[in-house]
Amino acid sequence: MFNLSRINRFWRLPVGYDDWRPNKQKSPFIEVEDSIALRVLVIALVITGIVATDIAAQTNFSLWAIPVSVMGAIWSYRNRRNANITVKFCIAIGMLVALGAFFGRLLGELNDTRLGLAELLIQLQILHSFDTPRRKDLGYSIVIGLILLGVAATLSQTLAFAPVLLLFLAIALPTLVQDYRSRLGLEKLNLKQAKVKEKKLSSLLPFYFLIFTLVLVLGLAIFAVLPRFPGYQLRTFPVSSSISIKGNFTGRSIINPGYVRQGNNKSQGDGNNGNGQGANGTPGKIDDNFYYGFNSQMNQNLRGAMKPKVVMRVRSQAEGFWRVLAFDRYTGKGWEVSRNDDVTTLRRAPWSSQIFLPRPIIGGKTQEIVQTYTVVSDLPNLIPALSYPKEIYFPTSIIAVDQENSLRSPVALSEDLTYTVISEVPYRDRTKLGQASTKYPQSIKNYYLQIPPEIAEKVRQRTEKILANYNQERVAKSNKALDSNYEKTLYLAQYLKQNYSIPDNPLGLPYLDEKEDLVDNFLFKYKGGYPDHFSTVLTIMLRSIGIPARLVAGFSPGQFNPFTGMYVVRNTDAYAMTEVYFPKYGWFAFDPIPNHPLIPPSIEDTQTFSVLNQLWRWVAGWLPSPVKAWLDYLFGTIFSWLSKAIAWFFALFSQGWLGVLTGLILSTTTAFFTWLGWLQWREWLNHRWLKRLSPMESLYQQMLQWTAKQGLGKHPAQTPLEYARVAYQHHSPTNAEIIDDICQAYVKWRYGSHTPNLQQLRQRWQEVKTSTNKPNSKN
16 A cells, blocks of 8 residues: 555655755755854864864865865855755765875875875865755764864874864864754844844853863863873884885995085994094094984094984883994994994885894793884984884885894984884893893803903902992891892992092093093093993993993983873983893893983883873972872872782783683673762762752752652753642642642742741651652552
């Protein structure tokens, strides 16, 4: 059988042009949006999203996207009541072209598609701006603006994104209000109403400001306490577009922009330049911009200081020392890589940016750490990374690894270059390292115990004397003497910190002449030196007593920005430390430089509540020392236990089916008790709120809450007396009468200043609740 109502609805559809034209002003199928204010606010949101993307990604989309979007918005408003069939076809074709261009670009940027997606979204929004007659079309544009802002947030590496975020929030609040008013049909006003509306809008400005402030404060509070779980959820990591390599790359040359040969723009690792910098220990001056140690030779007979500038930004799962280069041979006035020509080149597959690196055998516990580096200022072709890298996503098809496990690129690291490294970082277990064997492989002895014979015996005697004095003091106090290489290294590093100093003047120490030795002068003549000299001295002292050590140069973690989640690294963060070898466990760094931590930051340092930690450091700077120490202990204990509990909980899911089942049971139990606690909290808040009310108001609200639980809540538009009349249809006559009496008393009390008989009303209301709670009660 035919459904006549469906046939009638079918024949009412405007199927032809003649049918469409008479109804185009009031068609039920086109919900035209007439509000100019809403359209202006929406286009402002979209423009803010485009500008945010430009700022974060350093692109130029706004130069053409903003004016075209404005033109589209104007054209769309003027033609909002027309069918625009031709324009719709053109828009569809344009969207297909944009999609095709996106897929074409995607083939060359498989490792980081965020910018390509943002460009596609901007193109689609521009096309969409020419066809936004309806309110829900404007809603699509609002969502697009929000998505663009989210993309910009993932691309942003500086605080330049923050003002745009605040601007977006300031525009979004009135946009949502206008959209809601439009949905309620409150935009069609006459002239008189428009004037009233204008006055109301001006009076709403303080309200907007209050809401803006509350949202901002609440957002910052949540941002501060939100745990930072170290982890990349995807295995496709950020990396720059592929760089083509010309010529045959051997990996033997180091390209340092700070070292320039006379008549040539690029160094090949000789360490000479035209600015007076010396190589092989000859006197010279440090380059103002580039760290002198990033080369195959490290001349510590240079003097001077660098001018601070940002060189890279790092997003890492854990704070650490961004290792660049290690040296094995001491020259008396510096260091060199003795096996600079002994490097291994590694190639990647043509379809991927991933390069697998050789992994040394390490017996201790390790943790996988992902780091993404973005170069801000030109650097040498040495690739910073945490220790023991196992994978690298790099824009060149080939890299090199030297015998010190340092990474080399075929090109210098230029501005805006991005790459990602995955390292298998070992844990620093003091107990196990203290029990490590002292039987070293011959390959370690051959290169990491070398000392110039002129100073070997003198340094050995001095080192043994320092350790002997410490052991005598410990034995006298019945304490344990130094009996492991790890403890000896710790003590020697601490001894250098406390007993030797750094000159205030960067040019204070005289240059070493041809016959002088840096370590000898440091220990016996000047009683100190420059920061890197401390690491050199510690390395040679350890070698003198048979502990293999080498010098490693790199960057400290830098300054962590809690708003971007990135470490900002400057050229002045570069320095050298000592790495010591422990059989089975590998190389571990020690820092003897004064005012530096003895042990560099590592994976043991939790970053779960890093933002809150940064905020606390700022607040603690204003507190007295005893108060700060006590609060440090209290908060440190709380967050330590909390972090351990969170880590233990998530570790359950990696322990097989039993661990997963245990984790699910704990999650369910926790959720249940949290729900019970939330109910009790709400009940307490409600009880507290009722106590603050006047007695009649409190009784009336209790009655409304009870009836709402019974399934008959009061509508906001109903008056108390209207609600009382409806109650007779849903409750027993007795209960309905009591509800009516309470409503009558409430109205008389509130609007007629009549004093109710509260005792009688409460007694009758108690009867209602008692009768309801009885198992066999009937309402």
